[in-house]
Amino acid sequence: MSNYSKISIPADARVELHDALHLTGAEVSVNTLPGGAQVPFVHSHKQNEEIYGIISGKGTITLDGDDIALNAGDWLRVAPEVKRQLSASPDSALSFICIQVKAGSLENFTMADAVV
Amino acid sequence: MSNYSKISIPADARVELHDALHLTGAEVSVNTLPGGAQVPFVHSHKQNEEIYGIISGKGTITLDGDDIALNAGDWLRVAPEVKRQLSASPDSALSFICIQVKAGSLENFTMADAVV
Numbered sequence A, B: 001m002s003n004y005s006k007i008s009i010p011a012d013a014r015v016e017l018h019d020a021l022h023l024t025g026a027e028v029s030v031n032t033l034p035g036g037a038q039v040p041f042v043h044s045h046k047q048n049e050e051i052y053g054i055i056s057g058k059g060t061i062t063l064d065g066d067d068i069a070l071n072a073g074d075w076l077r078v079a080p081e082v083k084r085q086l087s088a089s090p091d092s093a094l095s096f097i098c099i100q101v102k103a104g105s106l107e108n109f110t111m112a113d114a115v116v
Helices: A017-021 B017-021
Strands: A004-008 A027-033 A048-063 A066-071 A074-078 A084-088 A094-102 B004-008 B027-033 B048-063 B066-071 B074-078 B084-088 B094-102
Touching: A004 A017, A017 A027, A017 B074, A027 A084, A027 B048, A048 B027, A066 A074, A074 B017, A084 A094, A094 B094, B004 B017, B017 B027, B027 B084, B066 B074, B084 B094
Parallel strands: none
Antiparallel strands: A004 B074, A027 A094, A048 A066, A048 A074, A048 A084, A048 A094, A074 B004, B027 B094, B048 B066, B048 B074, B048 B084, B048 B094
16 A cells, blocks of 8 residues: 545535545545435444535434534544435535544544654 | 534635534644745655645645645645645645644444444
């Protein structure tokens, strides 16, 4: 495995990066839900924290029954046990990033982990 | 700490999400380098893998001396020990996400970690 890897994702593609980039600390997916579409199931996780970032469009995420509006620039942390489901607005696709990481796994970061 | 948290980031802001969202498995930063700007130091990491995603604009990342062109839709994995430095193109700002995770920390993901 190389020390680095890169892929280029076309606009509106759905891509899972873990295998494509040989990630070892996260799964990252790049997603677009068409207008009016919904992820077809409610799910939670056993041990992974999820971080959602909205790149463009509008939609809703339902978290343990609470509906939360989503717009470009919104970022969310969702604990493993939360039941979640995403929908695009009827009149707008929803493009977002979903990051899965093991809850509690980060030890140090930024200056505490950097070598400058 | 709530089971979920959300923030809204204005366009072109630089925001670090770890403390804002109470992340436990990653640091995620949302960044914009103005046209012609460069991160003012070369750095590597002790234990964190970094994942870069280019949201818009153009630039270059130098990885162990190799110059790699960056465009919207590009995603990269960078191993901890790689020396890295980012620049925006002279004529274009560069907006990107940087995800820090502990290398080797992900155990299961997606269907292997999901409860549906």
